[in-house]
Amino acid sequence: MNNPLLLLFSLTIILLLHQTQTQKTTDLSSDRAALLTLRSSLSGRTLLWPITQLTPCNWSGVQCDQNLTRVVGLHLPGNSLTGVIPSGIFSNLTELRTLSLRFNALSGGIPEDLSECKGLRNLYLQGNRFSGVFPEVFFGSLKGLVRVNVACLSLSPSPQPPSPPHYYTLTNAHLTQNPFPFPFPQNTFPNTMNNPLLLLFSLTIILLLHQTQTQKTTDLSSDRAALLTLRSSLSGRTLLWPITQLTPCNWSGVQCDQNLTRVVGLHLPGNSLTGVIPSGIFSNLTELRTLSLRFNALSGGIPEDLSECKGLRNLYLQGNRFSGVFPEVFFGSLKGLVRVNVGGNRLSGGISSGFANFTRLKTLYLDGNRFTGVLPSFEGLVLDQFNVSFNDLNGSIPESLRGKGREAFLGNEGLCGEPLEKVCPSKEDVPPAVSVDFNRDRNGKGDDGKRSRAKKTSAIGVGASKMSDAEVLGEKPLTGAGGAGSGSNGFSVAAAAAAAMTTSSAAGGNVSGAGDASGNKKLVFFRNSSSVFDLEDLLRASAEVLGKGTFGTAYKAVLEAGMMVAVKRLKDVTVSEPEFREKIEFVGAMDHQNLVPLRAYYYSKEEKLLVYDYMPMGSLSALLHGNKGGGRTPLNWEIRSAIALGAARGIEYLHSHGDNISHGNIKSSNVLLTKSLEARISDFGLAHLVGLPSTPNRVAGYRAPEVTDPRRVSQKADVYSFGVLVLELLTGKAPTHALLNEEGVDLPRWVQSTVKEEWTSEVFDLELLRYQNVEEEMVQLLQLAIDGGAQYPDNRPTMSEVKSRIEELRGSSVVRGADPVHGLESDCC
Structure with a gap:
């Protein structure tokens, strides 16, 4: 303070910092006010923007810069927003870098005040109802644009296109399905206009889009009626299909041909749709080229009337609950199929050699179903993508498919031959029966070599009494039908082994769970699980250590009938028996598709075991x-x-x-x-x-x-x-x-x-x-x-x-x- 110059300098810095902070606060407050005005002007899904928060940086879809001083991104796709964006919103959000309002139902013109967002790089407006011309003012102000998508709008041509600057930074421009021949001046995208072939292609596309719309009203009305029937037959997320519109071509997920005369694509993935598709839907949608219903919860059989969609090229049905066989009628009618994905369903029966009739087929995914039998060779097909993993197939992998990766065949216990490691047995070979040797001591030696398969049950019972606690815990992995167990393969929860249950019987009691009238104990099944096996079945099962987790050791147990369960041996249980049973009963009552079901439990003073469904793909x-x-x-x-x-x-x-x-x-x-x-x-x-x-x-x-x-x-x-x-x-x-x-x-x-x-x-x-x-x-x-x-x-x-x-x-x-x-x-x- 004795140095006047230093004091003056310090005061100047303080004033500058205060001014900067005030400016930052003002700018962010202005951004916040603009966002709240936008929300109040639109209808649709409620935006999770708590007005009690002074900063918008934590609001859903809002992205701020690193210093949390300005809004730089607004991401609101698929929120069912309707209405007209009022003027003045974007003249406040001047630091915006990305604007995504795609797949809503916004109308009116594209806001011209976006031109004040000089640093805008990404503009995603596709799938709305914007009309009018593409704002000419953008050509002079938004020179940093990298990505523009205004596809599927109702934009008109500019009457007198100006001479704009070149968008040298632009890498992606999607302008399709707008009813105009030249929405942008021809020197807007120099990289396109300097390429004669690309220019010719672009002009061809534009002329096709500009053709006179000679709609076949009857056909499109039939398509519309079929879609409405489909919607009324299914449950799940509401499909945004306004029945007041006479044409379905603007409906979400519906794609029409260039002339807007027929429906050629139906894209409804991930909509949580449930139910059975009624017969007759696709016998009306005969011009369908692409059907995507993937990742829903649809059940029943794959609709056979899809065979009437002779031009179908892409069929995406993966991640549903379709059952039954793959329709044979497809092999004679859908010869133009290029991509088929029915993975992750419940389809059964054999895999037909009829797939070879799809001579243009490039992608075939049949994984995660219940297909049985041998694999056909698919002679003549050139498949770029192929997967039949996790079915119940058997036999040798055909030579024509051996060039595919081994992951395409995993999870089929009966498959053998390259690229799998399992060698196919010769006719005279007899595959050995493999089971767990519970009679191992700590040195890995068998108990007098007694491993009689005829006396497997009694051998397990006797051997169990000789197992050390260290072995039960998995310090020495048990070897099951699948080979050596791994203590670190990511399963922290799946199970606790059949072997673990024998410790309590070694202590002098009968192994079980809940008490019955005679004082014996047994496995306790929950009401949503049937008692398809008992404790003795579990004791006879081959076991494989999966790993140790926070709460205990996990095992995979394979029952004699081939059923696999995961068993978890709990450690360090700190609650009393009544409290344990109460809490486990609550857990067992939980029933949801995305929870691992708890099927049964076993409780004794020495052992606490939980039996779950086995998850084959691990963690x-x-x-x-x-x-x-x-x-x-x-x-x-x-x-x-x-x-x-x-x-x-x-x-x-x-x-x-x-x-x-x-x-x-x-x-x-x-x-x-x-x-x-x-x-x-x-x-x-x-x-x-x-x-x-x-x-x-x-x-x-x-x-x-x-x-x-x-x-x-x-x-x-x-x-x-x-x-x-x-x-x-x-x-x-x-x-x-x-x-x-x-x-x-x-x-x-x-x-x-x-x-x-x-x-x-x-x-x-x-x-x-x-x-x-x-x-x-x-x-x-x-x-x-x-x-x-x-x-x-x-x-x-x-x-x-x-x-x-x-x-x-x-x-x-x-x-x-x-x-x-x-x-x-x-x-x-």
Whole structure:
């Protein structure tokens, strides 16, 4: 203070900082006011924007810069928004970099004040009802545009196109299905106009789009009636099909031909549709080229009247509950099929050699069904994508298919030959019966070599009494029919072995669970599970150690009838028997598609065992961080987003049973996967039964900062853990590994420090970057994960909000097709 110059300098700095902060506050307040004005001007799905929050940076669909001083992104796709955007909104949101209002029902003109967003890079307006001309003022102001999608609108040509600057930065422009011949001046996109062939192609497309609309009213009316019949026959998410419109060509998910005379595409993926498709629908939709009903819950048989759609090229039915056989009638009528995906259903019977009739077929996915018999050779087909994994096929793999990867054939116990490791037996070979040798001592030697198969039951009973506790816990893995068990394959929850149950009988009592009238104990089944096996069946089962988890050791048990179950041996149970039974009864009553069902339990003083359905694909952790070789299951955007949605639905279901109900141990090893890679949450309800984990660092990467006792976990703590789980899905990095780096930075903080203002792809798993047209959805899911990982619980969304946001963003991405295999679906629908 003795130096006047230094004092003056300090005061100047303080005043400048104060002025800057005031300016920042004013700008963000202006952004907030503009967003609230926008919300009040539109109708549709309620936007989750709590007006009590002074900052909009945590609002759903709103993205701020790194310093949280301005709004730079607005992502509101598929929110059923209707109305006209008032003037003046975007003259306040001047720092906007990305605007996505696609797949709503907004009308009026495209807001001209968007021209004041000088830094706008991405403009997604497709699938609305905007009309008028494309604003000419944009050509002089929005020179940094990289992506523009205004497909499927009702834009008109500009009467006198100006001479705009070249959009040298533009990499993607989707202008299709607008009724104008030249919406943009011809030197707007120099890279196109300098290529004569590309210019000729563009002119051809424009002329086709500009043809006189000679509608065949009868045919289109028939298509419309069929679609309305379909809608009335199914349940699920409401389809936005206004019956007041005489043409279905603007309906969500419906694609018409160029002349708007017939329906040629029906795209309704991920709409939670349930029910049986009635007969006669597709005998009216005879011009269908693409049918996508994937990832719903449709049941019954695959509609045979699809055979009347002679021009059908793409059939996407994966991820439903279709049953019965693949219709034979297709083989004679749908000879133009190029892509067929019916994976993840309940189809049965043999795989017909009739698929060879589809001479143009390039993609065939039959995985995750119940097909039996031998594989046909498919002679003459050149298949780029092929998968029959996880069925009940047997026999030798045909030579014509041996060039496919081994992952295309996994999960078929009876298949043999290349590329599988299993060698086909010769006719004189007799395959040996393999079972677990429970008579091993700690040195691995058999008990006098007694392994008589004729006396397997008694041998297991005697051998059980000689097993050490260390062996039961899995310190020395048991060997089952599938080979040596792995103690680290990601199953932290699946089971506790048949072998484990024998310890209590060695202590002098009869092994069982609940007491019966005679004082004996037995397995207790829940009312939604039938007693298809008993304790003795479980004791005779071959067993394989799957791994150790927070709450105990997991085993896979294969019953004599071939049924597989997962058994979990709990450790360190801290509650009394009545409390244990009460809590387990509550867990057993939980019934949801995205929860691993608890079928039965066993309780004694010495042993507490839980019997679950066996999940054949293991855990998400194993899938993400396990096998990195050629046999690894690829995890594209569609699979990862579906896993995130399934997990969110399971957790949200748990939370719906009361504010005091939480999971308490959400992590990737507790997300198990079915044959069709459907996510199921495991270990729910167990955090309240056992003591503190002996290795807290194994779950610390998922644990919310406010949690000190893992038995006292709130629903908002579950949201935090789920946010970390989603970050793990997107980055491919394990949270527990992030804790061990030199800086000690956890995964959420690493992501937040890495994500730049422009939301670059630095944080995403390299495997995800192979897929086109999904960067916006990836950013939205990343933002949701960051919101869930907020430091303070009150700033986190609820699981219900999380689930809804994932449904919205997933619905907007799968509706277009996002991966190389399924990437041919329309931009508009």
